Structure formats: C-alpha cells, structure tokens
Amino acid sequence: MKKDSAYTLINKQNGNLAFKLFYFDDNSSFDHISYNNFYTVIWVREGRGLLRSDCNEYLFSENALFAFSPYQPFMFSTDETFSGVAIQFHSDFYCIHKISQETNCDKLVFNNIYEQPFIYLDDVTSNKLEQLIEQFKDEFSESADGAYKLLVPTLIIFLVTIARKKAKIKNKEPIYTETNTPFVLRKLKNAIEENFREKHSPGDYAALLNISPNALAKIVKSHFNKTLTNLINERIIIEAKRELYLTNKSIKEISWELGYSDEHYFSRFFKANTDISPQMYRDSVGFGKAELN
Structure with a gap:
C-alpha cells in the first residue's frame, strides 16, 4: 500500500x-x-x-x-x-x-x-x-x-x-514549581466555564480570583502557552460554534446569549477568531442538527 x-x-x-x-x-x-x-x-x-x-x-x-x-x-x-x-x-x-x-x-x-x-x-x-x-x-x-x-x-x-x-x-497531575499554581488554574477554569457568557476581559477573571492581572497573565502563558484573552475568546467561539451547529437560533439571539448586545460586533469578533462569518460557518458546517434529527 x-x-x-x-x-x-x-x-x-x-x-x-x-x-x-x-x-x-x-x-x-x-x-x-x-x-x-x-x-x-x-x-x-x-x-x-x-x-x-x-x-x-x-x-x-x-x-x-x-x-x-x-x-x-x-x-x-x-x-x-x-x-x-x-x-x-x-x-x-x-x-x-x-x-x-x-x-x-x-x-x-x-x-x-x-x-x-x-x-x-x-x-x-x-x-x-x-x-x-x-x-x-x-x-x-x-x-x-x-x-x-x-x-x-x-x-x-x-x-x-x-x-x-x-x-x-x-488524569496525571503535572508537577508545578509553585504549590499554589494548580489551585489557581482550577479556579480559573471553573471561572471561565461559569462566566464566559458575561465576562469577556482578563481583568474580570483576575478580580474573581483575587489575583493581580499580571500574575494571572504569567501563570496562564506559562501553563497554557496562550494569553488569557485568547483563552477566553476561544471558549466563547467554541460555544458560538456549538450554537450555530446544533440549534436554529438566530445569530442575533446567539450573540445576545454570549453577552454581545451588538450582533454586528459579535459577527466581527467571530470572523476575527475563525476567519469566517457566523452565517458562513453555519452554512458550511451544519445547521440545527440536534433539533432537526
């Protein structure tokens, strides 16, 4: 072969x-x-x-x-x-x-x-x-x-x-040089999962974790190899993709549920992070599969 x-x-x-x-x-x-x-x-x-x-x-x-x-x-x-x-x-x-x-x-x-x-x-x-x-x-x-x-x-x-x-x-816990690091990372993951629809800025999560923005930024860059802004944006985009694929909600409704009152701003945000518009994503990847099947 x-x-x-x-x-x-x-x-x-x-x-x-x-x-x-x-x-x-x-x-x-x-x-x-x-x-x-x-x-x-x-x-x-x-x-x-x-x-x-x-x-x-x-x-x-x-x-x-x-x-x-x-x-x-x-x-x-x-x-x-x-x-x-x-x-x-x-x-x-x-x-x-x-x-x-x-x-x-x-x-x-x-x-x-x-x-x-x-x-x-x-x-x-x-x-x-x-x-x-x-x-x-x-x-x-x-x-x-x-x-x-x-x-x-x-x-x-x-x-x-x-x-x-x-x-x-x-399931294998990595070894951290700072004993407080795994606690901060777990709290950050939970905070993003619970708040990404309403809180979109790194400062929001630094305040939630009661840690300085610079200290949190260093931890995130060191352990996730990306900025906190990228981490938050990627989580929002994943949810947007799921909604576009799995439901027949309008783009305006999806943007509102993800904390964007301006549908056009959300569309620009989506395209900046995926290189494609929300409507084109829906047209090429799928539409309402969970509801239609």
Missing part, C-alpha cells in the same frame, strides 16, 4: 467531503494555514517540527496525534522527514455533539482549550489505531454497494480510543 493512498467518501447531496483517510510522506498538505469545514485527525508517525494553531506554537516529535475542529486554523513547519496518516470527516457524516456521551470526544479530543491539541501515542494505542485504520480501508475495498456502512461505527471506536488515551493523560 503506497503511503500517498487516499480513501474518500463524498456527500452525494452537496458534493462536499464526508470522510477521507489519506497517507502523507511530506508536509505539502499541512505547510500552510488550513481552515477546514470538517474535523481533522493527523497522526505523525515520523518527523518533528513546529505546530502553529490558534495563534499559539507547539514543538512536537514523532508518534504525535493531533485533533482539530472545523475552522480551527493550523499548519506544520518542519525540515525533516514527515510522514503519517490523516482522517477527516464532516459533521454531516458523523456529529460528535449529537450523542456527546457516545465517544466523549467533544471536550477530550476536540475543543479542549486548556490543553495542547495533540498527544503522544504509546505502542498499545498505536496498534489499536493501526488496526482501525485497516478496517477503514477494508470497508472501502469490500463494500459492494458503496454504502460503507461500517465507516461510522469504526470512526466511533477510533475516536473513543483516542478519548480514552487522552483521559488517562489528563
């Missing part, structure tokens, strides 16, 4: 990508900023380099697995051998939100603003994912009617495997 082989399923109703599995042996597919309207999982088996995503940079090495949500910008920079396999799927093909407990990957694999967007795979997980990739390929080869009925069940197992691996990593 050549590494540049690709297995692609197209949505016959609109001609858009539904599912794709492909091998790569260089960086040509990822050496520019990508804004895809589908989910992307990239397994870099060989190579190391720099990931740029959401205005942040991360160094990575071989056997790293990356997960990106629709319209989450990313690109890889490397001067070394770069090879692996990637899987892409549209929300119309499989909606990770519809039954969020099914894979538990909504916040573990995708949309986790508090962790770097990749993990390193051990041999056990690598072998499991390799077997599932072979099952994807078998389905394309053996499905006589072109329905590919086993793709979604296999994708679910694939995502569950990643989510379980990430859950194990998440």
Whole structure:
C-alpha cells in the first residue's frame, strides 16, 4: 500500500467531503494555514517540527496525534522527514455533539482549550489505531454497494480510543514549581466555564480570583502557552460554534446569549477568531442538527 493512498467518501447531496483517510510522506498538505469545514485527525508517525494553531506554537516529535475542529486554523513547519496518516470527516457524516456521551470526544479530543491539541501515542494505542485504520480501508475495498456502512461505527471506536488515551493523560497531575499554581488554574477554569457568557476581559477573571492581572497573565502563558484573552475568546467561539451547529437560533439571539448586545460586533469578533462569518460557518458546517434529527 503506497503511503500517498487516499480513501474518500463524498456527500452525494452537496458534493462536499464526508470522510477521507489519506497517507502523507511530506508536509505539502499541512505547510500552510488550513481552515477546514470538517474535523481533522493527523497522526505523525515520523518527523518533528513546529505546530502553529490558534495563534499559539507547539514543538512536537514523532508518534504525535493531533485533533482539530472545523475552522480551527493550523499548519506544520518542519525540515525533516514527515510522514503519517490523516482522517477527516464532516459533521454531516458523523456529529460528535449529537450523542456527546457516545465517544466523549467533544471536550477530550476536540475543543479542549486548556490543553495542547495533540498527544503522544504509546505502542498499545498505536496498534489499536493501526488496526482501525485497516478496517477503514477494508470497508472501502469490500463494500459492494458503496454504502460503507461500517465507516461510522469504526470512526466511533477510533475516536473513543483516542478519548480514552487522552483521559488517562489528563488524569496525571503535572508537577508545578509553585504549590499554589494548580489551585489557581482550577479556579480559573471553573471561572471561565461559569462566566464566559458575561465576562469577556482578563481583568474580570483576575478580580474573581483575587489575583493581580499580571500574575494571572504569567501563570496562564506559562501553563497554557496562550494569553488569557485568547483563552477566553476561544471558549466563547467554541460555544458560538456549538450554537450555530446544533440549534436554529438566530445569530442575533446567539450573540445576545454570549453577552454581545451588538450582533454586528459579535459577527466581527467571530470572523476575527475563525476567519469566517457566523452565517458562513453555519452554512458550511451544519445547521440545527440536534433539533432537526
């Protein structure tokens, strides 16, 4: 099997990508900023380099697995051998939100603003994912009617495997130089989750945590590799995307619920952070899936 082989399923109703599995042996597919309207999982088996995503940079090495949500910008920079396999799927093909407990990957694999967007795979997980990739390929080869009925069940197992691996990593408490740091980080996460609809500025959260803005900014930059403003904005954007995809609420209603009284200001904020308007996101990613299905 050549590494540049690709297995692609197209949505016959609109001609858009539904599912794709492909091998790569260089960086040509990822050496520019990508804004895809589908989910992307990239397994870099060989190579190391720099990931740029959401205005942040991360160094990575071989056997790293990356997960990106629709319209989450990313690109890889490397001067070394770069090879692996990637899987892409549209929300119309499989909606990770519809039954969020099914894979538990909504916040573990995708949309986790508090962790770097990749993990390193051990041999056990690598072998499991390799077997599932072979099952994807078998389905394309053996499905006589072109329905590919086993793709979604296999994708679910694939995502569950990643989510379980990430859950194990998440449960390991990192070592902090300052004993107060984990307490501050937990309080900050809770504060953002409880208040992001009303409080949008770093100063708001510094006041809630009773800590100076500069001290909080240093902690956030050190442990999340991003600014507090970026952290807050990313959380708002994730919620906006969910509302645009899962409901038929108007953009004005969504902006109001997220603390923006001016719909046009919210639309500019959304586009500045995603490079696409709220309406275009809804049109290309999905609309009212939870309510219509």
